[in-house]
Amino acid sequence: MNKITKQSFAIQFMGQHRPKQAVLFSILLRRTAANPSRKLEDMDMIEFRNVSKRYANGTVGLNNVNLKINEGEMVVIVGLSGAGKSTLLRTINKLHDTTSGEILIGGKSVTAARGRELRLIRRGIGMIFQSFNLVKRSTVLRNVLSGRVGYHSTLRTVFGLFPRHDIELALDALSRVNIREKAFSRADQLSGGQQQRVSIARALAQEAKIILADEPVASLDPLTTRQVMDDLKRINQELSITTIVNLHHIDLAREYATRIIGMRAGEIVFDGRPEEATDEAFAHIYGRSIFEAELLGAES
Amino acid sequence: MNSPAAPTPTPTPTPNQAPRPLPVPPGRYKRYAAWMVGIVLFVICCYQVEVTPIKLMNGIPEMGKLIGEMFPPDWSYFPTIWEPMIQTVQIAIMGTTLGAILAIPVALLCANNIVTAKAVTIPVRIILNLVRTIPDLLFASIFVAVFGIGPFAGMLALMFFSFGLIAKLTFEAIEAIDPGPIEAMTAVGANKIKIIAFGVVPQILPYFVSYLLYTFEVNVRAASVLGLVGAGGIGLLLDRSLGLFRYDRACIIILLTLAIVLVIDYASNVVRRKLL
DSSP states (O other): OHHHHHHHHHHHHHHHHOOHHHHHHHHHHHHHHHOHHHHHTTTTOEEEEEEEEEOTTSOEEEEEEEEEEOTTOEEEEEOOTTSSHHHHHHHHTTSSOOSEEEEEETTEESTTOOHHHHHHHHHTEEEEOTTOOOOTTSBHHHHHHGGGGGGSOHHHHHTTOOOHHHHHHHHHHHHHTTOGGGTTSBGGGSOHHHHHHHHHHHHHHTTOSEEEESSTTTTSOHHHHHHHHHHHHHHHHHSOOEEEEEOSOHHHHHHHOSEEEEEETTEEEEEEOGGGOOHHHHHHHTSSOHHHHHHHHHHO | OOOOSOOOOOOOOOOOOSOOOOOOOOOHHHHHHHHHHHHHHHHHHHHHTTOOHHHHHHHHHHHHHHHHHHOSOOGGGHHHHHHHHHHHHHHHHHHHHHHHHHHHHHHHHHOTTTOOOHHHHHHHHHHHHHHHHSOHHHHHHHHHHHHOSSHHHHHHHHHHHHHHHHHHHHHHHHHTSOSHHHHHHHHTTOOHHHHIIIIIHHHHHHHHHHHHHHHHHHHHHHHHHHGGGTOSSTHHHHHHHHHTTOHHHHHHHHHHHHHHHHHHHHHHHHHHHHHO
């Protein structure tokens, strides 16, 4: 983290003078900052330190959340709508700002990151949405390749000039979710489950070390739900990508998670292994008095 | 949906107390009053600008005479008007293209979902509205005064006109796009330009092309009257024919314009259908 800030400081500093060597040097520095192999190794752990989030309308999104998620975990977050699940997920890649506290990924502060530094952090985090968020009129391959834009210059990506390696990476990602043959179909010609798998492939093409899935199966039927969850689980195990999933379904949470986190009113009220998430525990997550929920939170 | 922390207002089942009163229907007098105001306004307008049915009646025989003079059209005039007609279409093509290119960045700067800073969108929108207030013929007159008589002034006039029209339609299309891909592109670490290229452009491209073709159609029609103020094209001949009371010649010009507009209309419909 220190190294990065120093580098960006150096870049800014040299930008003011602009002798030729300094410019060249700054380009070299940018290269190292952009080098993924060095950085991804540190991105093993996600840590929330006293994170709170209050929306402009006064709604509390997160209330003093403290949380550590280790590399390779498959965390399922459960809770009612409005409990803060989405907020929690979106603060990790700073799609939502926090009001106070700090979030660290591999010891590097996300909350303090801005501009280029933030974009580099986001590049290492894949995100899967309830509504897939694909460009429906573009081909599947182009949608997957859009996960690669963080690795290349603006000019190159705008003209769609992806290197061969990227295209192979994208096709591999599609193979991993079993829809390689759809690469040149338009995204809107695919079924919902297939579209969601395209967005998983996009996260894979990103070479992400963390995948955030915000209710990835909420708009799918039971059968495709299983397929998508199987894909996520397999990727989590085979590539040891830290995966955090928001879910509504209790049975899915128990089946797929290595760790379940229950949220209520912006607070973590349950945190434990799936075996520990009994029916009573879920009853507490989903309601009853705050007192009981707090007790449970302290217990785990 | 994505709204993260909206507290779900649990619908507390209100116990059935007294039978709930029916909602009060809106009074019909309001509606009558609205109609009355509309009719009165219309009548006042007619009275003030002296639009009366009598005038229309008096004009109808005159109209018949004029149409009679238009036929048969003067087919021998055709070779003379062919070249200016082509020039008219060329003016329209250039004006539309340049205007469309100018419109892209401006449309992006106007859109609230691309540029969140009101300090940018509002001034740009004001400038855009200013451009749109000025009619194409006024533009043409101004540019004729500046650059002299000829098609260059006409091209510039159409460029500004197209710019205003396309920018306005496109920015409204941009504001109506699905925000999902923008969010997804933000999440993969794309900068603003990459977000636009991958999240916005594919979504608005068919609309943009559709507006471009529509503007082109409008421009061909507009270009045929630009000649009235000396800005090139077929309008000059139209003006001359009307001035000499050669309605048979005016007729052939109108027919040719109609034919060309129909062809363009058909072609752009085909392209549009392919795109959407």
